Amino acid sequence: MMTILSARQPCWNDVEHTSLNLLVTFEETRESLGEVPFTASPNDPERHGRELFERAAALEYGDIAEPDEEQLKDAMRMKSSALSALASSMIAKLQGDLSTLQDSEALGMATDEEITQLPLTQAQLDLWRKYRVLLSRVESQPAFPRAVDWPPQPD
Numbered sequence: 001m002m003t004i005l006s007a008r009q010p011c012w013n014d015v016e017h018t019s020l021n022l023l024v025t026f027e028e029t030r031e032s033l034g035e036v037p038f039t040a041s042p043n044d045p046e047r048h049g050r051e052l053f054e055r056a057a058a059l060e061y062g063d064i065a066e067p068d069e070e071q072l073k074d075a076m077r078m079k080s081s082a083l084s085a086l087a088s089s090m091i092a093k094l095q096g097d098l099s100t101l102q103d104s105e106a107l108g109m110a111t112d113e114e115i116t117q118l119p120l121t122q123a124q125l126d127l128w129r130k131y132r133v134l135l136s137r138v139e140s141q142p143a144f145p146r147a148v149d150w151p152p153q154p155d
Contacts, residue, residue: 012066012067014075015067
């Protein structure tokens with residue numbers, strides 16, 4: 001647990017107010033680092049992160065500024081990029097699975113289970129591809145970055 005000496009300039013990271021940035025001085029790093037930027041959230045794995053969020057949300061460090069347009073764009077792009085990476089990973093896995101199923105069918109080696117699984121795997125692959133395309137269009141939404149209609153992730 002880090003000991004909080006001071007915190008100032010709280011600013012939300014997003015319009016949902018799920019995390020915020022502050023400039024913080026910790027006792028343990030005061031001499032070596034001085035004041036450092038810190039992102040706090042109510043779900044922080046460290047107790048001092050949760051404490052900073054709670055105290056900031058209670059306005060102990062002053063009014064919390066809303067994020068500017070560039071901060072919001074960066075946050076939305078980071079979220080989109082992470083979701084797109086997940087989609088790409090799922091697509092690669094499903095393509096491998098589909099390729100093996102197609103090979104077993106083409107070689108006349110497919111089991112009844114594999115024959116049943118082939119169209120289901122293709123359908124899942126198509127859903128993840130569509131999801132990735134929709135993610136690539138998030139920035140073109142009219143209210144981006146203040147309001148984003150995120151596509152639902154496939155099951």
